[in-house]
Amino acid sequence: MATVTVIYPSGHKFDLDYYLNTHMPLVAKTWGSEGLSGYEIVQFTEGGAFQIQATLKWKSLEAWNKAAKDVVLGDIPNFTTAPATLLTGESKQSLTL
Template sequence: MATVTVLYSKGTDFNMDYYMSKHMPLVQSLWSQYGLTSWKVIDFGKDAEFCVQATLEFESMDSFQKAAGSKEAGEVMGDVKNFADKNPLLIPGNIKGTS
């Protein structure tokens, strides 16, 4: 399993309603074919260092790399402008343990 942490920094003008109703379903529909198994979104509030975090879980790091290199990745990243005025920081990693 692999995870990708997507972070939106403090001060980002962020539309959570759009993100939850349009963007995350778009991510699920386009990247599930590449091994996206689940996602979750955390709202830290506008005064936190990062205001929003999404965690995407993939079958493997290879699965994420295929998704990130796919033609659908352009559609996913191109949608960011519809809910945020800043691009996110993406941090991929392999899951080593969970409970």
């Protein structure tokens, strides 16, 4: 299992409606068959360094690396001027209560 975390800094235009209703369905449709197993979107409270975080769960880092070269990342300018920071890693431990 692998995780890709995408964070968007505060202080930039961000169309949350487009992001949730257009971009994330594009993410699920495009990457669902390529190893994406789920995601969570968090909107942070105002005044912090970041405004939005997307945590994407992948079957493997290899699946992410293969899928990352497509139209999904090209859609980012349609909802924000913020530079996205991507953090990738392999899951070492997880707990759901």
